[in-house]
Amino acid sequence: MADFHRGFDLLECVSCGLCLEVCPTYDILRDEGSGPRGRILLMGRLASAGSPGEWTHHLDECVGCLACEARCPAGVPYSGMLDHAHESLRARRPERGLAGRMERWALDEMLSDKNRLDRLFRNLRYMQRLGIFALAKMLRLHRLPGLDFLRGLRWMPRLNAPRKAPTARPKAAYYYFRGCVGPHLFAGEDQAARRLLDRLGGYREAKEETCCGAIHRHRGDLEGSRELAKRNIEAFAGEEEVVTTSAGCGAAMKEYGNWLADDPAWAERAREFSQRVRDLSEVMDAKILSTRPCSDPMLYSYEDACHAVHAQGISERPREILDGLATIQRVEMPHADRCCGAGGTWFLDQPELSETMIRSKVEELVASGAEMLVVANPGCRMQWERVLREAGVSAKVAHPAEIWAEHLD
Amino acid sequence: MTKRVPRQLRDILPPEDILSSEEDRALYEHDSQKIYRRLPDLVLFPRKSEQVAALIALAREMSIPITPRGAGTGLSAGAVPMEGGWLLSFTRMREVLSLDPRERIAWVEPGLVNRELQELLAPHGLCFAPDPSSQTVATLGGNVAENAGGPHCLKIGVTSQHVFGLELVDDRGEIHRFGDPSLGADPLDLPGLITGSEGTLAVVTAMGLRLSPLPERVATLLAPFDSLESASRAVSLILARGQLPAALEMMDRDAIRTVEVSGKKTGYPDETEAALIVELDGLPEEVEEERAEASKLLEQAGALWVREARDEAHRQHLWRGRKSHFGATGRLYRDLLVQDICVPVSRLAEAVERVNACVRAEGLHVSSVYHAGDGNLHPNIGYDRGDPTQLASLHRACEGIMKIAVDLGGTLSGEHGIGAEKSDYMPIALSAADRAPMLRIKRALDPEGLFNPRKIFPREDEQTSSPSRLTVVSSPGKSSEPVFLRPEDAEDLAASLRESGSELVFATGARVAEEIATLPGPVGRILSTASLTGIRDFSLADFQLEAEAGTPFNAVRDFLRESGQELDFDVPFSEQRSLAGVVSADEAWPFRRLNRSARDRLLAFDAVLPDGLRFRAGAGSVKNVTGYDLPRLMAGSRGSLAVFTGLRLRTRPIPAFRKLLVLDYSERETALRAGLELAARHDFFGGPLLLPRSFTLDDHPERPRLFLEISGRENLAPVMREKILASLGSAGLSPVEVWEEDNRGTIYSILRDFPQPPRSGEIRFLREYRGMGAALIAALPYLGSRWILDLASSRLRAEEQVAEPMQMLGNLGGALLDRRAKIVKRGVEAPSLYDTVPSRAFLERVVRGMDPSGRMAPGRWLLG
Numbered sequence A: 001m002a003d004f005h006r007g008f009d010l011l012e013c014v015s016c017g018l019c020l021e022v023c024p025t026y027d028i029l030r031d032e033g034s035g036p037r038g039r040i041l042l043m044g045r046l047a048s049a050g051s052p053g054e055w056t057h058h059l060d061e062c063v064g065c066l067a068c069e070a071r072c073p074a075g076v077p078y079s080g081m082l083d084h085a086h087e088s089l090r091a092r093r094p095e096r097g098l099a100g101r102m103e104r105w106a107l108d109e110m111l112s113d114k115n116r117l118d119r120l121f122r123n124l125r126y127m128q129r130l131g132i133f134a135l136a137k138m139l140r141l142h143r144l145p146g147l148d149f150l151r152g153l154r155w156m157p158r159l160n161a162p163r164k165a166p167t168a169r170p171k172a173a174y175y176y177f178r179g180c181v182g183p184h185l186f187a188g189e190d191q192a193a194r195r196l197l198d199r200l201g202g203y204r205e206a207k208e209e210t211c212c213g214a215i216h217r218h219r220g221d222l223e224g225s226r227e228l229a230k231r232n233i234e235a236f237a238g239e240e241e242v243v244t245t246s247a248g249c250g251a252a253m254k255e256y257g258n259w260l261a262d263d264p265a266w267a268e269r270a271r272e273f274s275q276r277v278r279d280l281s282e283v284m285d286a287k288i289l290s291t292r293p294c295s296d297p298m299l300y301s302y303e304d305a306c307h308a309v310h311a312q313g314i315s316e317r318p319r320e321i322l323d324g325l326a327t328i329q330r331v332e333m334p335h336a337d338r339c340c341g342a343g344g345t346w347f348l349d350q351p352e353l354s355e356t357m358i359r360s361k362v363e364e365l366v367a368s369g370a371e372m373l374v375v376a377n378p379g380c381r382m383q384w385e386r387v388l389r390e391a392g393v394s395a396k397v398a399h400p401a402e403i404w405a406e407h408l409d
Numbered sequence B: 001m002t003k004r005v006p007r008q009l010r011d012i013l014p015p016e017d018i019l020s021s022e023e024d025r026a027l028y029e030h031d032s033q034k035i036y037r038r039l040p041d042l043v044l045f046p047r048k049s050e051q052v053a054a055l056i057a058l059a060r061e062m063s064i065p066i067t068p069r070g071a072g073t074g075l076s077a078g079a080v081p082m083e084g085g086w087l088l089s090f091t092r093m094r095e096v097l098s099l100d101p102r103e104r105i106a107w108v109e110p111g112l113v114n115r116e117l118q119e120l121l122a123p124h125g126l127c128f129a130p131d132p133s134s135q136t137v138a139t140l141g142g143n144v145a146e147n148a149g150g151p152h153c154l155k156i157g158v159t160s161q162h163v164f165g166l167e168l169v170d171d172r173g174e175i176h177r178f179g180d181p182s183l184g185a186d187p188l189d190l191p192g193l194i195t196g197s198e199g200t201l202a203v204v205t206a207m208g209l210r211l212s213p214l215p216e217r218v219a220t221l222l223a224p225f226d227s228l229e230s231a232s233r234a235v236s237l238i239l240a241r242g243q244l245p246a247a248l249e250m251m252d253r254d255a256i257r258t259v260e261v262s263g264k265k266t267g268y269p270d271e272t273e274a275a276l277i278v279e280l281d282g283l284p285e286e287v288e289e290e291r292a293e294a295s296k297l298l299e300q301a302g303a304l305w306v307r308e309a310r311d312e313a314h315r316q317h318l319w320r321g322r323k324s325h326f327g328a329t330g331r332l333y334r335d336l337l338v339q340d341i342c343v344p345v346s347r348l349a350e351a352v353e354r355v356n357a358c359v360r361a362e363g364l365h366v367s368s369v370y371h372a373g374d375g376n377l378h379p380n381i382g383y384d385r386g387d388p389t390q391l392a393s394l395h396r397a398c399e400g401i402m403k404i405a406v407d408l409g410g411t412l413s414g415e416h417g418i419g420a421e422k423s424d425y426m427p428i429a430l431s432a433a434d435r436a437p438m439l440r441i442k443r444a445l446d447p448e449g450l451f452n453p454r455k456i457f458p459r460e461d462e463q464t465s466s467p468s469r470l471t472v473v474s475s476p477g478k479s480s481e482p483v484f485l486r487p488e489d490a491e492d493l494a495a496s497l498r499e500s501g502s503e504l505v506f507a508t509g510a511r512v513a514e515e516i517a518t519l520p521g522p523v524g525r526i527l528s529t530a531s532l533t534g535i536r537d538f539s540l541a542d543f544q545l546e547a548e549a550g551t552p553f554n555a556v557r558d559f560l561r562e563s564g565q566e567l568d569f570d571v572p573f574s575e576q577r578s579l580a581g582v583v584s585a586d587e588a589w590p591f592r593r594l595n596r597s598a599r600d601r602l603l604a605f606d607a608v609l610p611d612g613l614r615f616r617a618g619a620g621s622v623k624n625v626t627g628y629d630l631p632r633l634m635a636g637s638r639g640s641l642a643v644f645t646g647l648r649l650r651t652r653p654i655p656a657f658r659k660l661l662v663l664d665y666s667e668r669e670t671a672l673r674a675g676l677e678l679a680a681r682h683d684f685f686g687g688p689l690l691l692p693r694s695f696t697l698d699d700h701p702e703r704p705r706l707f708l709e710i711s712g713r714e715n716l717a718p719v720m721r722e723k724i725l726a727s728l729g730s731a732g733l734s735p736v737e738v739w740e741e742d743n744r745g746t747i748y749s750i751l752r753d754f755p756q757p758p759r760s761g762e763i764r765f766l767r768e769y770r771g772m773g774a775a776l777i778a779a780l781p782y783l784g785s786r787w788i789l790d791l792a793s794s795r796l797r798a799e800e801q802v803a804e805p806m807q808m809l810g811n812l813g814g815a816l817l818d819r820r821a822k823i824v825k826r827g828v829e830a831p832s833l834y835d836t837v838p839s840r841a842f843l844e845r846v847v848r849g850m851d852p853s854g855r856m857a858p859g860r861w862l863l864g
């Protein structure tokens, strides 16, 4: 069939609408601009239009969960289009005011420098102990003009100092990519990952590790994200697979090949690097876990982080490994693969949509009867912990790594 | 440009439910058939019927066209506002108004997504049968407007067979609600007319849907073939057996490859040119047998292999792949247009070949999927919208495809509708005369052309003048003695109607003497079709028969029996009846079953309008959304719209067995409860019919007896019997005695001997009225010893001495009917859906569309 038509490279939206089924914002708002089919048209308009107008709020409202891309039978590359749309919006609509400067500062100064970030978290930890945040929350400072970014305090979990764990070895099977915020916000997760990797053949760290660039990309700073990608590629030179516990970081690093495809000096290295990136569940081996019987298993539900299920197609494997444990038993939520509304920093811009999304997820969790929610991404975990706390739901939240580490043979 | 929002509009809708900016409106320019585009002036999101009503009243006042829209997945540009105006998006009007899992009915708003309803029903073991491939996103309102089909409509019927009621807003902004889930409840099938009318007659604001039980067992077979011909042969072999699979889908080579690329691999052999998915469902025993049979037939036809879906996940995966085909084809072509012709199944292979040749001759690519069991073809044609020569080729290819469909006895659209995309092809299928009755209905219901302009009808129809509105004739003609005429043929009949002027006309079939004796009012002219007899055509391969209107029903029955076929609806006293007479009355009594009545089996017909215009409606395909569904409207209309001259019906193989299952009870209440339980729980039998044993001179005359009709393939009788008894047992309603009778003679003779009015009365009760069961139970003791309760169509007949309990029931939730099914008294206390005056007015407008002066069948049932 020589004429099997111009190859499979068109990948244009045919407006079939099948992606609307899975879009969390369409589910709530039910208009075309709030779903992928309409947003694709709007992105086309953005590409050709002189100035973005009021209508671009539709693009800001996209949480970037990529459920649409995973669902699209025509293979429309939504995420790539969205990145470019964000870049173009950012260029034409610079953030002003204190919040804008804060964002710049966060992206340029903090996320891009691990040492500064570590220092920042140390200071935040002290402030939390001293009760400064509690005070700010009590005084509702976020209501003051220009201080609305303080809303973010709601999401802040209890900060812990990174704890001791098996140390890195010079000769090891894996590289461990620890991520920017995980070790500070969820120290247990970081520690568990280290213990598991240690058992799986040892791990080493990259001194020059930096932020994966996902947040920059989502905020439209494509150039910044490419710079970070290059730094990581250099930092993680070698043959070892690069393992992360964060679905968001993993998904981003698996895309470096695409981010740098047009840069002749880096394209090949980036592609090679991306092929080495692994989610922890992909290198996890159930054989290292204890399968001691248990008569009274705890019910848990598995939440698919968008950047695991939609971006990396990871969904069954972590469940299978967890299913092997006798102490816990899985109960599914009907929409386990629907976005929780965190979306990196999206929840700060779209608090109402985000809240509607997570609330309906909480209903599903409660209905499932689960006593624990397992999710493999720090952003999602923050969102879940906060809403469960506020809703007075007692279920706890864990990363699969923590559960696996508890069951090490 | 941002459009100005009129002040009155802002009083009706809040700002967040109005889109006026150009960027927002541009997202509503087209549906999934992207070829036609037009920017709406405003996009409005009503959330309540009252808002819709107010919007339409305002639009009418301001002369602004209204185009309803669901999810915009239509494939005929049906939701494109061809003349601008207001686009009413129903996506935010999506409540489930009521759900009664026991009675298996639900009322829902139009914006509810098909999948959302299915998710809600699954825990009750129920589903909504229509499952278009777009069901994950398409709205139920869109499904109803397009009379959507889907892979699983082969066995269980398209949308119109699952809609029993509607709430709609007419062009005057008035809300009407009608319909009852009792089978055959409505003489005139208004939901059937509106379903498939593509938003051109009224705007639907709620829908009463029938729900189906999920099958107990499903088996899905997959079979690749090395040629389209052998796959088509397999389809014919499977259908020829008579038993319908739940689904019978075919994909060609390119379709398979696109679906494989966009999902997980199925692993077809390299030489695969076509693949079939055959799904069987039903009782476990049934499925086992059919699976073996189907596998054998697939192999016989040359399948490369036959495999079964491993488990539910694999099955879901297969269907997801198949249902994503349209989108997946986007990988092949820059632009994509899908066609939807439907042909008699025996012509499928020929159609496939000719369509492919036609498209390729234009230098375009085509990749197809087929609802093969229905003869419904979806060629997906690739083109490039930037290339004017390709656009011209595309239009020629489409026109060619339409001609092929009609040439093979089929039609332009099986399930996607005509919309704006195929309206100019309409003359290929329907002549100006054939379109006339549709146009008249359109003008009767929407004289100002407010609703969805430039859809369905070709441009040339816009010029034709509307029929002159005659005044209603209420007095008889000059003489009080009717003239009796027996036209020789259809033309003769038409001439007679033409010259009848303003006389009241009454058409009748073979049962002339009896008809005349019961004439309800003064009539000028009686037209008998008794001379129009004979079988015109019979196709065993397609299960279709066409005959002259006056052909005696029994002659048709005998003719079909020779080929092992039948019309599978019950017509007990058929000796003096014509085929047209049976269909006009939508006969299927007493053992009526879902989707098995004259109305469900009428595919096409010839008829004459009151002014003598001869037309044909329908087609030789089993699915048809080419204009309004006139067959559904005419079946049951009792001669009040037009006079049949010929009919085409779907036949079925005579089942291996047909028996009565008789259940004896010792007291009425338990028997009634048992009957209600069965009617609610199962679909696989006819009835139940409940009557006291007094008819059979039994020694327990007061005691009741339930009759069910069961039929099907060999060996299934005991399985069905077990099932029925198990259901009753679990409800604590087991009968005292059970047996089977091979012969329905006894029950028919009881019915025949039952006194006619005025010595008896009939009541139709509203099944939807929740108090009905209790009311019936309360009334039972007063019914005396001669009565018949038909629980399938919710009718009670009883002798006159029980007038009082009948009245009581009537008051509670029913309507007293006379023998012509004319409502003589309505219930007042129950929420009778028919009681609203506008509904009646709406009904009248439909009838007046076809018969402007109201002179057909005077006093029959509605307007007398």
Ligand SMILES: Cc1cc2nc3c(=O)[nH]c(=O)nc-3n(C[C@H](O)[C@H](O)[C@H](O)COP(=O)(O)OP(=O)(O)OC[C@H]3O[C@@H](n4cnc5c(N)ncnc54)[C@H](O)[C@@H]3O)c2cc1C
Residues within 6 Å of the ligand: A015, A016, A017, A018, B031, B032, B067, B068, B069, B070, B071, B072, B073, B074, B075, B077, B078, B079, B090, B110, B131, B132, B133, B134, B137, B138, B139, B140, B141, B142, B143, B144, B145, B146, B147, B148, B149, B150, B151, B198, B199, B200, B202, B203, B204, B205, B323, B324, B326, B327, B415, B416, B452
């Ligand atoms: C991938 C894909 C697969 C498909 N598969 C099938 C299939 O298997 N079978 C099938 O039959 N169709 C299929 N279709 C076609 C389409 O999905 C159906 O016609 C569907 O019923 C349209 O629903 P919608 O909500 O998208 O309606 P829309 O496209 O928005 O509107 C369709 C029509 O309905 C009218 N309408 C909508 N709401 C109302 C209302 N409340 N009152 C009056 N009129 C109204 C509109 O005016 C328009 O004429 C498919 C489409 C796609 C894209």
Ligand code: SF4
Residues within 6 Å of the ligand: A012, A013, A014, A015, A016, A017, A018, A019, A020, A036, A037, A040, A068, A071, A072, A073, A074, A075, A076, B327, B330
């Ligand atoms: S993005 Fe893909 S799934 Fe969505 S409408 Fe376009 S082609 Fe269809």
Ligand code: SF4
Residues within 6 Å of the ligand: A022, A023, A024, A025, A026, A034, A035, A036, A039, A061, A062, A063, A064, A065, A066, A067, A068, A069, A078
């Ligand atoms: S990325 Fe998520 S939120 Fe955005 S359009 Fe796609 S499905 Fe919707």
